Amino acid sequence: MLLLIAAFGIVLLGAFAQSVSGFGFALVTVPLLAMVIDPRTAVVVTALTNIALNVAATARDRRHVRWRVTGALTATALVGVPIGLLVLVTLPERLLSVLIAVVVLGCVALVWSGVRLRTGRAGIGAVGVLVGVLTAATGTNGPPLVAVFHSLGYDPRTFRATLAAVFAGAGLIALTGFALAGRIDGEVLRLSLATLPAVPLGWWLGNLVFDRIPPLVFRRIVLVGLLGSAGAALAAVAA
Template identity: 30%
Template sequence: MVRRISFPPVETMPYSLSSFMPGLTSEATAVLLGATLLGGLVRGFTGFGFAMVFMPLASMVLGPVAALGLIWFIDLPFALPIAARSARRAEWAEILPLLLTATLALPVGVWLLTWLDRATMRWILALLVLAAVALMASGWRYHGRPSVPLSLGVGGLSGLCNGMASIGGMPLAVFWLGAQRNDRHKTRANMQTFFGLSTLVSGTVLWWKGILTLGALVMAVPLFAIYGAGLWAGTHGYRLASEQTFRRGAYLLIFLSALFSLPLWDGLLGR
């Protein structure tokens, strides 16, 4: 005798998007979904920039601390395989000094994140991103190979920004995109390799500080597919785009995300 198994109607299924994101309004959920998709698009297109898009927007609805834990879980399953594929083309002589000082500065950034109030962190985050975009878009370039002190300094700044808001790629983008000798393929390989390694390091520190929570993991579950779709679309767009389009598209998306996230607009937008 075959036993018939009945399923509840779709509208009464126990799991929905709100089940993974309890306490968030539909508008806040839409912001997270849009930020994830746009961030994945930029990340796939340029090799960096997910956090520069996602963090300012996610911080509006979650606060910087919760957003930092969420972004780590979202990016982890993608950052490690991408880094493994990029490692063969990366310049390890440049990556290792950066990674060393980034690791040392990371706990200081996490301390600042938990010490500063939410509004102050939102201002700092948005203004740092806007300043970085302005510098990159200005066309500034430096010549020759980067010196060891410069690499160590950029690595320290990257670790500080990574601990504060998971935007450790921002100083690296200025550093590598500003190198006239680097083409976009080498830039992507360097950044993707660095991100994979720094993800493992930052995960240890964030877990120790209690920022990687079960709630953040649950919230990340429905965002994995959206982020993956953005990465796929961005990667295919990168293969078709020119060098000029590659840079301008990334700058525009990052700039608009940071501009929209400024606390200046909270009253006007009812946030």
């Protein structure tokens, strides 16, 4: 019961963060869930609950989605997902936990730096492959997309909607891979079903403040929180 309560709270926090800033669900949930359950289960549970969040967000904000960019990123993510699955299945749990924490720290640095990535066909294709790898291996696929969309100059609504559409597409591909690899078992389904109600609740709470908190301010709050979660995950592995 305590595990389910903790997992529910973590998913709620992740959904709230993504609702307000457009990203952060997996970056929040994966390292924190990996502290209370094994990292492989944390990645798959996050993927399952994240699908519901992103499909609903995409449907609601579909008018703001840049579909051509979404299609290009999702198509190239197909190349990266098998590589990420190989990492997820073969890497020892302790090393996988370290990898998740290190990826989160790297993602925080990428977003915080405000770096702009190339947005030509080759640049978007490379980011799509990276998104596929990160989606399947660690679940933390947002920051490369944040960097690309920042370079494209998307407004907050377009930014959030297009992120959700790419997350949904890449997530569905990854879930197919998880199923084929036998990673969706009874424990994963139990945790996913128990925490699923936290997704709409967190999104609703985030929407209440979406237009009231400057996006830059909230993004910095999320990034500080991610530094803390990644640091805590590394400390747990080292203990």
